[in-house]
Structure formats: structure tokens, C-alpha cells
Amino acid sequence: QVELEETGGGSVQPGGSLRLSCAALRSFFAIHDMGWYRQAPGNQRELVATITRRGVTTYIDSVKGRFTISRDYTEDTVYLQMDNLQPEDTAVYYCHVEEMFGTVSWGRGIQVTVSS
Numbered sequence: 001q002v003e004l005e006e007t008g009g010g011s012v013q014p015g016g017s018l019r020l021s022c023a024a025l026r027s028f029f030a031i032h033d034m035g036w037y038r039q040a041p042g043n044q045r046e047l048v049a050t051i052t053r054r055g056v057t058t059y060i061d062s063v064k065g066r067f068t069i070s071r072d073y074t075e076d077t078v079y080l081q082m083d084n085l086q087p088e089d090t091a092v093y094y095c096h097v098e099e100m101f102g103t104v105s106w107g108r109g110i111q112v113t114v115s116s
Contacts, residue, residue: 002027002105004095008080009110016114017083022095022107024076033098034071034078038091038112048093049080062088085114 008020024031035050035058049069050058057069068081078095095107 001103002031002097002099004097004105004107006093006095006107006110009093009112011113011115012085013116014086014114016085017081018085018112020080020082020093020095020110020112022078022097024097024105027076027099029099029101029103031076031097031099033096035069035096036078036080037094037096038089039094039109040088040091043091045094050096051078082112085112087114087116090114 003025005023005025008018010018012018032053033050036048037045038048039045046060048060048063049067051069051071066084070079090113092109093112094109097105
């Protein structure tokens, strides 16, 4: 498993932007997929975006056109650029990493709050 360091959360007004980052601090095997999930109070944890080792990206429908996921392969870091944030984006965001052989690691979660 990998230790993950998440940064970039905070509070913004609707229409604002935030950039989340997640660095894999300990990796003994190649990292295949990286991504972000989120969980709002009373809701199930849901996939936000993922990016594969080949750079193929996937987004939940509600964030398409507003969020962009990217990777720095040298630093083993995944980013989530969140633009035009809306109140419904308020949630705890969790970094997700899958290594070869299917080993999965989760970040502790960072709060994103969007309110006027």
C-alpha cells in the first residue's frame, strides 16, 4: 500500500476554483490508476475522476467540463483542478491509488466547501 498526502482543500464561493493534489509518498510497485472520490453528508462515496497510467481519464457526469484530472508521473502525484465550483460539490474528497496487482490505497480525505 501507499501513503498518500492530500492538499488543496478549502472554502470558496460558487464559481470559484480549487486545485487538489495527492502525492504517493511510499510506492514500492508501479502505480497504475489514480483518482478522486468524494462523500457528502448523508450520501454514498462516489467516484469523481480517475486517470490511468496511460493517461485515460474518467469523470462523473456532474463534473464534466468543470473538473480536470492530471498526473505528474515523475512525482507520483495526481491533481484535480476544480473550476466553477457549486454548492453541490461540497464534500470530503479522497485520493485513491491502485498499484500493480490491485493493491488499493486511500487518502484520509480533505474538506471542500462551496458556499456564498
